[in-house]
Amino acid sequence: xxxxxxxxxxxxxxxxxxxxxxxxxxxxxxxxxxxxxxxxxxxxxxxxxxxxxxxxxxxxxxxxxxxxxxxxxxxxxxxxxxxxxxxxxxxxxxxxxxxxxxxxxxxxxxxxxxxxxxxxxxxxxxxxxxxxxxxxxxxxxxxxxxxxxxxxxxxxxxxxxxxxxxxxxxxxxxxxxxxxxxxxxxxxxxxxxxxxxxxxxxxxxxxxxxxxxxxxxxxxxxxxxxxxxxxxxxxxxxxxxxxxxxxxxxxxxxxxxxxxxxxxxxxxxxxxxxxxxx
Numbered sequence: 001x002x003x004x005x006x007x008x009x010x011x012x013x014x015x016x017x018x019x020x021x022x023x024x025x026x027x028x029x030x031x032x033x034x035x036x037x038x039x040x041x042x043x044x045x046x047x048x049x050x051x052x053x054x055x056x057x058x059x060x061x062x063x064x065x066x067x068x069x070x071x072x073x074x075x076x077x078x079x080x081x082x083x084x085x086x087x088x089x090x091x092x093x094x095x096x097x098x099x100x101x102x103x104x105x106x107x108x109x110x111x112x113x114x115x116x117x118x119x120x121x122x123x124x125x126x127x128x129x130x131x132x133x134x135x136x137x138x139x140x141x142x143x144x145x146x147x148x149x150x151x152x153x154x155x156x157x158x159x160x161x162x163x164x165x166x167x168x169x170x171x172x173x174x175x176x177x178x179x180x181x182x183x184x185x186x187x188x189x190x191x192x193x194x195x196x197x198x199x200x201x202x203x204x205x206x207x208x209x210x211x212x213x214x215x216x217x218x219x220x221x222x223x224x225x226x227x228x229x230x231x232x233x234x235x236x237x238x239x240x241x242x243x244x245x246x247x248x249x250x251x252x253x254x255x256x257x258x259x260x261x262x263x264x265x266x267x268x269x270x271x272x273x274x275x276x277x278x
Contacts, residue, residue, distance in 0.1 A: 011040040011047070018050060027054045045075040052084050061091040079109045083122050086129065095133035102126040123215050130268045149189045156181050205264050208244060209234070214264050218254040222247055225257045 018033035034051035041047065052067035065088035071081035086101030106126055109119040160178040201213050207227040216228040222245040226234075234243055235251055242249045 008040055011037040011044065014040070015047060015050065018054075022050070022054060025057075027057055030054050043074055045071040045078055045081065048074070049078060049080045049084070052081070056084055056087070061088045064088040065092075077108055079105050079118060079122070082108065083118065083125075087125065090129055090132060093136065095129065095136050099126065099129045099133055102129055120215075127213075127268060145189060145192055149185065152185055153182070156185065201267065205260065205267055213267075214257075214260055217257040217260040217264070219257040219260075220245075220249055221253050222249075225260055228254065 014033045014037035018030045018037065021027070021030035021033060031051055031054045034047050034054065037044070037047045038051065048067045048071035052064045052071065055061075055063040055067065064084055068081045068085035068088065071078050072085060075081065082101045082105035086098045086105060089095075089098035089101060102122055102125055106119065106122045109122055156178065160174065163174050206213055207217075207230055208224065209230050210227060212227070214225070214227055217225050218228045218231060219225045220231075220242050222242050224242060224244050226243075231243075231254065232251065235249065240248060240250055
């Protein structure tokens, strides 16, 4: 793929017109303006992502996907393109691919501007997407387990009925064995389904101040872990001390808690929990 062609003045004016229309929620006019800009300069990725944003507001996810795929081809580092492409794939229930695109958007966004609003937004959508991916997979597994359980129950019933007719003098023993086998079957399938049962987020994965699951955990010299943005806000507005231990604390003393961060990712991947915003 060759270098991206510079936009012309006319195309840039059309982009600005499109932005103005979009701000006024005149989506049809905005789409027309971006489309004209694309016709003039098809290799400028922002024209494609701007038009995709209009399609997103209309819930036209097929066109969102089309425009974002083109934008990604032009600029592999486009956070917005990967982000909206991920959302579009989730709408089509392509959960694994959607999660991958959101993860890519998050990595790119954190590298470019970790404090930007879009990083926060992508993180939230990624947590929800992981839950949807888990829920979809767990529903499929539940149906498979249920089908297998019913097949096993049917096989036990056939075996019981055959023994019952062949050994009429041992009816009580036969019934006891059958009951024990059914109980054992229930226990086996109960254990098998435990992985698909939602669980509460452990306290150690949640910020002591907000009680929300960590996104960017940092640890203080006192050994307390906080959400970075929350503790920074505390240090700035309340005072330079640890809010739990009350010991003096300065920004430069905060260290990323990579162990907790990895534990959060592992928990989300296993259980698919989307944290609740306050």
